[in-house]
Amino acid sequence: MTTTTAGPRAGATPPTARRRPPRPQRVVLHVFLAAVAVGWLFPILWAVLTSLRSYEYTATNGYVSLGGWTLDNYVTAWRTAEFGRHLLNSAYITVPAVLLTLLLASCVAFVIARFSWRTNIVLLGLFTAANLLPQQALLIPLFRLFTQVPLPAFMSDSELLYDSYWGLILVNVAFQCGFCVFVLSNYMKALPRDLYEAAMVDGASVWRQYWQVTMPLCRPALAALATLEVTWIYNEFFWATVLMRTGDKFPVTSSLNNLRGEFFTDNNLVSAGSVLVAIPTLVIFFLLQKQFVRGLTLGASKG
Amino acid sequence: MSDLPLIQADRAVPSPAATTTAPRGRGRRLRLLSRTDRVVVTLMVLVPLLLVVGLVWLPAVATVALSGTDWDGIGPLGDIEWVGGRNYTDVVQNYPPFGPAVQNNLLWLAALFAVATPFGMFLAVLLDKELRATRFYQTALYLPVVLSLALIGFVWQLLYSRDQGLVNAVLGTDVDWYGDPDVNIWAVLLAAGWRHVGYIMLLYLAGLKGVDPSLREASAVDGASESRTFFSVIFPVLRPINIIVLVVTVIESLRAFDLVWVVNKGRNGLELLSALVTQNVVGEASRIGFGSALATIMLVVSLVFITVYLVTVMREGRR
Numbered sequence A: 001m002t003t004t005t006a007g008p009r010a011g012a013t014p015p016t017a018r019r020r021p022p023r024p025q026r027v028v029l030h031v032f033l034a035a036v037a038v039g040w041l042f043p044i045l046w047a048v049l050t051s052l053r054s055y056e057y058t059a060t061n062g063y064v065s066l067g068g069w070t071l072d073n074y075v076t077a078w079r080t081a082e083f084g085r086h087l088l089n090s091a092y093i094t095v096p097a098v099l100l101t102l103l104l105a106s107c108v109a110f111v112i113a114r115f116s117w118r119t120n121i122v123l124l125g126l127f128t129a130a131n132l133l134p135q136q137a138l139l140i141p142l143f144r145l146f147t148q149v150p151l152p153a154f155m156s157d158s159e160l161l162y163d164s165y166w167g168l169i170l171v172n173v174a175f176q177c178g179f180c181v182f183v184l185s186n187y188m189k190a191l192p193r194d195l196y197e198a199a200m201v202d203g204a205s206v207w208r209q210y211w212q213v214t215m216p217l218c219r220p221a222l223a224a225l226a227t228l229e230v231t232w233i234y235n236e237f238f239w240a241t242v243l244m245r246t247g248d249k250f251p252v253t254s255s256l257n258n259l260r261g262e263f264f265t266d267n268n269l270v271s272a273g274s275v276l277v278a279i280p281t282l283v284i285f286f287l288l289q290k291q292f293v294r295g296l297t298l299g300a301s302k303g
Numbered sequence B: 001m002s003d004l005p006l007i008q009a010d011r012a013v014p015s016p017a018a019t020t021t022a023p024r025g026r027g028r029r030l031r032l033l034s035r036t037d038r039v040v041v042t043l044m045v046l047v048p049l050l051l052v053v054g055l056v057w058l059p060a061v062a063t064v065a066l067s068g069t070d071w072d073g074i075g076p077l078g079d080i081e082w083v084g085g086r087n088y089t090d091v092v093q094n095y096p097p098f099g100p101a102v103q104n105n106l107l108w109l110a111a112l113f114a115v116a117t118p119f120g121m122f123l124a125v126l127l128d129k130e131l132r133a134t135r136f137y138q139t140a141l142y143l144p145v146v147l148s149l150a151l152i153g154f155v156w157q158l159l160y161s162r163d164q165g166l167v168n169a170v171l172g173t174d175v176d177w178y179g180d181p182d183v184n185i186w187a188v189l190l191a192a193g194w195r196h197v198g199y200i201m202l203l204y205l206a207g208l209k210g211v212d213p214s215l216r217e218a219s220a221v222d223g224a225s226e227s228r229t230f231f232s233v234i235f236p237v238l239r240p241i242n243i244i245v246l247v248v249t250v251i252e253s254l255r256a257f258d259l260v261w262v263v264n265k266g267r268n269g270l271e272l273l274s275a276l277v278t279q280n281v282v283g284e285a286s287r288i289g290f291g292s293a294l295a296t297i298m299l300v301v302s303l304v305f306i307t308v309y310l311v312t313v314m315r316e317g318r319r
Helices: A024-051 A055-061 A072-080 A083-114 A120-132 A135-148 A165-189 A194-201 A206-217 A219-235 A238-243 A252-262 A267-287 A289-300 B005-011 B023-032 B035-066 B086-093 B098-127 B134-146 B149-160 B166-171 B184-209 B213-221 B226-237 B239-255 B258-264 B273-282 B288-318
Strands: none
Touching: A024 A267, A024 B098, A024 B134, A024 B149, A024 B184, A055 A267, A072 A083, A072 A267, A083 A120, A083 A165, A083 A206, A083 A219, A083 A252, A083 A267, A083 B035, A120 A165, A120 B035, A120 B288, A135 A165, A135 A238, A135 B035, A135 B273, A135 B288, A165 A219, A165 A238, A165 A289, A165 B035, A194 A206, A206 A219, A206 B035, A219 A252, A219 A267, A219 A289, A219 B149, A238 A252, A238 B258, A238 B273, A252 A267, A252 B149, A252 B258, A267 A289, A267 B134, A267 B149, A289 B134, A289 B184, B035 B288, B086 B288, B098 B134, B098 B184, B098 B239, B098 B273, B134 B184, B149 B166, B149 B184, B149 B258, B184 B239, B184 B258, B213 B226, B226 B239, B239 B273, B239 B288, B258 B273, B273 B288
């Protein structure tokens, strides 16, 4: 597993290239890429810009103007839309779901990578394909199932899997497991086999081989997957929209749709709300960019 | 690959779940895995498998089964009547949004496939060169990939809104970009493409980094131009990535949902199969059999491409 994501490719540029003055071709390339990059950032920058201006000012002067700077939109958006509560809901769903996904997926991946059973390929196919099915196509039976399965009142005030965090955690785990099984099993297959030989000589049980030999070596892959899965489950919109009912319990991404009514006529509030929702993913992106990119590319190229 | 003796012995033995193993195979495995180990291995596979089968595969099968019935979702399961292919004829003949939805899904696919994907690939090729500030360019391009499509719908509303949007302010037009059924699909596609380009760029960039540099050098020695080198040397080598990108694009177009749902719940010019299924289940009219027929159509199309994907990646995995 040696997927390099950034950094110079050895020997691609001869050292003499630096001393030459920039060729016109290069200048054109830079101008083009810079224009595209700025164009790509623009919608996000525009949202940030709009969120920092007062509605009165932009209503009078139009949006193609400068001025009316304020942070009031954030205060109002935070208060009216109860972002604190919804962000917390997202955490209740995302944190357990990511941990459970990684635990279950690594177990399956370990068995697939450690043993050479013929059924492994079927197992891998079942998990990987599950991750790619269109969720909406499974909605009907799942919706019925969730409205039939009772939960004790202390687990959910809905007393059903429907409209509970438990239900959302389970459905997210079921869908995300496939991707992680695929990535982790490839990663584990690349580990040297002598490790297990040594472990077996020491009389280590299968569980110890998994937990104390394989898992510590998979830290890079687990970190990349955790980053990716946090982003994906935090961003998950569909299941929370259809399997939740109580407005207060929606995670933040799905609660966006309810804001629509409240912020109807005020784009500055909409933009402040959007920025607030984006902040956790943007923080992850800038802090853990490497992990994020590696997670995505691990899934695509076997490295 | 150097196999341990254990692995070779195990190869003759099917998974622990299949209990009807020949006694000889069983005996061999018994010696190699202790009883506890066997229980542990079984649990390690069984628990995740139950979850995935129970929440993904059984619902998929149930969807197909329900598509042949007239269940309204309220009566007891015993009242379900088999209606054969009637739901499918209803979908095709008596359901006005179906035509536009298929059209929009295909349009979605075409736009991502013919515009966003090649553009992402083009950018990856440019960024693969040794460039100053390449990190800045890359970061800007894949920043939208971390945002949810639901959020992207809101971010672009700031540009598209009729009275407060930037597009109308700059162009001096008075178009409701999200609301007008003649233009809204294009407006939404632009936003979806904005995100897709970054994703594709990332995948190809990773693929290009993995290409053996000597291929390029050999091609340069032969005097091939840069574009020639790409199309006749590099592109064919990237075949696995190409197939993965193709499948990702198809699946993304089929699963497209969040963006149109936050705009107008997939009506009035923004019909998509996924939105129609959802409308038929959670909406006022809960037409289970009918919705399942729509869902089955989605399932079948996606399974074709998922199979292509699995065959590709598994073949890669064996190399």
